[in-house]
Structure formats: structure tokens, C-alpha cells
Amino acid sequence: MAKFCTNCGQEIPDGNRACTNCGTLVDGGSPVTTTVNVNNVQNPTNGFAIAGFIISLVSLFCCGTLDWLGLIFSIIGLVKAKSLNGSGKGLAIAGIIISCIGLIILIIFFAIGGLASIFESYSSVPSVRY
Numbered sequence: 741m742a743k744f745c746t747n748c749g750q751e752i753p754d755g756n757r758a759c760t761n762c763g764t765l766v767d768g769g770s771p772v773t774t775t776v777n778v779n780n781v782q783n784p785t786n787g788f789a790i791a792g793f794i795i796s797l798v799s800l801f802c803c804g805t806l807d808w809l810g811l812i813f814s815i816i817g818l819v820k821a822k823s824l825n826g827s828g829k830g831l832a833i834a835g836i837i838i839s840c841i842g843l844i845i846l847i848i849f850f851a852i853g854g855l856a857s858i859f860e861s862y863s864s865v866p867s868v869r870y
């Protein structure tokens with residue numbers, strides 16, 4: 741007892757309440773039970789996640805100077821992903837991981853630089869004073 745779409749003529753299998761081709765509801769169908777259109781809805785773009793990921797990535801090549809910005813954007817992107825059907829979640833997480841790696845590298849560099857300057861001033865004290 742297959743039906744045919746009143747809009748485009750596509751055969752509609754038993755049990756389907758909407759045309760698989762154009763989404764037109766067949767008689768007896770209600771908008772609530774339409775599952776056809778759900779698959780056609782494109783995931784909204786998560787601008788913050790994309791921006792966070794790109795900034796974090798660029799920052800890796802800019803001595804980590806933009807890491808804090810990439811981290812902030814990525815976190816906002818991750819929060820927004822929840823309300824955007826999960827869109828951009830992977831990008832946001834990747835952005836956070838990349839920013840964290842960049843920040844750790846930055847901290848290590850500062851630590852080495854700081855230790856080096858402490859050691860330098862310590863070792864230079866005798867030569868200056870005596």
C-alpha cells in the first residue's frame with residue numbers, strides 16, 4: 741500500500757509520513773513526526789570554534805603570543821557547540837589542546853629564561869664585586 745507524494749510523485753514506503761524526496765507530509769502526517777527534514781538540516785557554523793582553532797594554530801608559529809586569545813575563543817566555541825547541535829566541538833577541543841601546548845611551551849621558555857637570568861646574575865656577582 742505504498743503512497744505517492746502529492747508534490748513530486750516520489751513513492752513513499754509504508755510507515756513513512758513524509759516524502760523522502762521533498763519532505764512533503766502525506767495525509768495523516770503531522771509536522772512533529774517528520775524525520776526526513778532533520779537529516780537535511782545543516783549544522784550551523786560555529787565561528788568561535790573555528791576562530792579559536794585558527795588563532796591557536798597561528799599562535800604556535802608566533803611564539804605563543806596569541807595563545808590566550810585562542811584559548812578564550814576555543815572555550816567560547818566549546819560552550820557554543822552545545823547549543824549548536826555539537827557543531828565545532830572537535831575544533832574547539834583541538835583549539836584548547838593546541839593553546840595549552842603553546843602555553844606550556846611559553847611557560848617553559850619563561851622558566852628557562854628566568855632560571856638563566858637568575859643563574860647569570862648569581863654567577864656574575866663575584867666577578868662584579870670582587
Ligand SMILES: [Zn+2]
Pocket residue numbers: 745746747748749750759760761762763764
Ligand atoms: Zn515529494
